[in-house]
Amino acid sequence: MCSRDCCSNPRGKAGDKSAINDPADSTIVPTAQSQLYPYEVIQEIADFIVKGSGIRPKIGIICGSGLGSLADIIQDAKVFEYEKIPNFPVSTVEGHAGRLVVGTLEGANVMAMQGRFHFYEGYPLAKCSMPVRVMKLCGVEYLFATNAAGGINPKYAVGDIMLMHDHVNMLGFAGNSPLQGPNDPRFGPRFPALVNSYNRDLINKAIEISKIMGIESNIHVGVYSCLGGPTYETIAELKALRMMGVDAVGMSTVHEVITARHCDMKVFAFSLITNKCSIEYSDKKDDEANHEEVMAVAKNRQKACCELVSRLIAEIQKGS
Numbered sequence: 205m206c207s208r209d210c211c212s213n214p215r216g217k218a219g220d221k222s223a224i225n226d227p228a229d230s231t232i233v234p235t236a237q238s239q240l241y242p243y244e245v246i247q248e249i250a251d252f253i254v255k256g257s258g259i260r261p262k263i264g265i266i267c268g269s270g271l272g273s274l275a276d277i278i279q280d281a282k283v284f285e286y287e288k289i290p291n292f293p294v295s296t297v298e299g300h301a302g303r304l305v306v307g308t309l310e311g312a313n314v315m316a317m318q319g320r321f322h323f324y325e326g327y328p329l330a331k332c333s334m335p336v337r338v339m340k341l342c343g344v345e346y347l348f349a350t351n352a353a354g355g356i357n358p359k360y361a362v363g364d365i366m367l368m369h370d371h372v373n374m375l376g377f378a379g380n381s382p383l384q385g386p387n388d389p390r391f392g393p394r395f396p397a398l399v400n401s402y403n404r405d406l407i408n409k410a411i412e413i414s415k416i417m418g419i420e421s422n423i424h425v426g427v428y429s430c431l432g433g434p435t436y437e438t439i440a441e442l443k444a445l446r447m448m449g450v451d452a453v454g455m456s457t458v459h460e461v462i463t464a465r466h467c468d469m470k471v472f473a474f475s476l477i478t479n480k481c482s483i484e485y486s487d488k489k490d491d492e493a494n495h496e497e498v499m500a501v502a503k504n505r506q507k508a509c510c511e512l513v514s515r516l517i518a519e520i521q522k523g524s
């Protein structure tokens with residue numbers, strides 16, 4: 205196990221002073237985000253997974269809130285509990301089981317995170333997206349990132365799927381990035397470009413698949429934004445996001461996509477619209493987002509989400 209403070213659970217263990225910064229201790233030097241998980245530590249984690257599973261995955265899947273069933277359809281699955289993976293954080297959110305599932309889907313070698321890490325859990329962004337680098341060093345070429353999100357675009361209904369074609373990085377606007385700190389060129393360049401981050405070919409294929417599935421009227425192509433959470437948005441914030449061209453809002457994915465594009469992975473991402481974000485002031489309880497509703501909608505729509513992902517992976521396999 206890595207003994208460095210940075211890799212440990214931020215909540216620490218009872219009596220474990222190493223997890224708490226002492227403001228009076230002038231010897232503590234703040235660690236830049238990019239230094240939290242050096243290349244060698246990521247390599248160790250990747251080796252542990254590849255050796256333990258006997259599989260070199262090509263596609264990495266991140267299951268959004270309530271969408272853990274995307275990993276349940278993986279065949280010949282080898283399951284790694286996050287607690288048992290050296291230097292891996294733990295999942296603390298309901299609907300995020302905290303397991304890595306490695307196996308095959310539609311003939312492709314895949315690895316899926318049944319549980320992701322969020323900024324609001326107390327993890328720095330580089331820690332939230334560290335598993336994407338692990339995927340890269342395991343051999344992953346394609347990242348499939350999924351999330352539950354609130355629909356801001358008035359045309360979106362609960363249960364619709366928004367294929368992400370762009371994002372607005374609100375945490376980035378505020379000066380926070382998983383790439384902040386010295387750059388390790390073994391992962392990627394100092395200044396990665398993010399135009400065309402969301403693979404157009406995969407978006408087009410997903411649209412074609414939605415027609416075959418008969419769900420094309422529930423599919424949109426739009427812009428996602430990640431806020432820090434854990435609060436859901438105020439009406440004024442939702443109005444501001446809408447003015448900025450945001451169609452769906454959540455608390456994840458963007459830093460994962462940044463990390464994936466930095467190391468040149470192809471990205472496909474979608475949001476399941478689990479609640480409508482009303483931008484009108486009202487006293488209606490129905491207008492308040494809540495995590496139980498998010499999970500219930502995700503459970504209802506998991507079949508369609510699984511089919512979309514499976515069929516898209518089958519398309520990738522056909523082309524390889």
Ligand SMILES: O=P(O)(O)O[C@H]1O[C@H](CO)[C@@H](O)[C@H]1O
Pocket residue numbers: 267268269270297320322350351352353433454455456457494495498
């Ligand atoms: O983005 P995922 O992990 O799907 O979850 C979304 O749903 C939770 C809030 O209900 C937040 O964690 C938000 O980010």
Ligand SMILES: Nc1nc2[nH]cnc2c(=O)[nH]1
Pocket residue numbers: 352353354355431433435436437453454455478479481493498
């Ligand atoms: N920030 C945010 N995250 C969500 N996740 C699911 N729904 C929502 C929402 O309305 N807002």
